[in-house]
Amino acid sequence: MSKLLEVRDLHVSFKTYNGEVKAVRGVTFDLEKGETLAIVGESGCGKSVTSQTIMRLIPNPPGFIKEGEILFEGDDLAKATEKQMEKIRGKEIAMIFQDPMTSLNPTMTVGAQIIEGLVRHQKMSKAEARNKAIEMLRLVGIPSPESRLAQYPHQFSGGMRQRAMIAIALACQPKILIADEPTTALDVTIQAQIIDLMKELQKKTGTAIILITHDLGVVADIADRVVVMYAGIVIETGKLDEIFYNPRHPYTWGLLGSMPRLDLRSDQKLLPIPGSPPDLISPPKGCPFAARCKYAMKICKEQMPERTDISSTHQVACWLEHPMAPDVKPPVAAVG
Ligand code: SF4
């Protein structure tokens, strides 16, 4: 398998008046060509910080990469200069957001925004870029693309704006598309259409996708593999089936608790798990989930659990995997 991206022991912190917020603490994962990797977890778990760090979009100060590597085709983006990143952003790795208005320029027509990237990154002539822009808008299902080209983002509906953003992101044929909550702001029907569109475009273009989401319905629909994050740490990772049918971490059980019998609908959101994540200025030295975990043992509060291999593709960081731990079965609802 060819690895496109290897994130290795990534630590990202933010300096605040109250101390250093350790938002990402030792995150490791790979992304292979053409696959879809979902990063899931509650808000504040570090999933957006991780993806923004890959793009080097974290403002420094207050944010900084403390440690770790982000190997993109072997080059370490964690050490790249702004100039090097400008060549990567948009061209090699593109990003789409929950709110298209944060990435679309309201003062430029949609056409101009697609054309600009193509002229800059693909060295196309204006005329070539214009044709490509029309082709992209058609590809993402925007009707009468020729006339849409001359319109501004505010003249598009929410779903159409999301499509336009995807068209802009994919126009330069990036190797990686990072999608941060791409459908959260949309209603359920449009959500499903956008996810279908992403799947279809991925088939056509072979782009690998990193999908940041808290919506497990979307994950079930599109992901090949899943990374579950909690308090800045990867607590479980595995193939889609491993996470959905054989989840091993109590936090993952909590996340899946809202999905009885796996007959997923795309409007099913994570069930709130009682309690809140730990303070990341002085995170607990043991398992970060201990304060909310009903299976917590003495050791959980004292020592961080090590990563255990369940299979060659499935890892979990939980003391329940220790040979001397009690045999705990996940709640029935979690596994269907
Ligand atoms: Fe719960 Fe302990 Fe596992 Fe943490 S390590 S999830 S506290 S059982």
Ligand code: MG
């Ligand atoms: Mg976020």
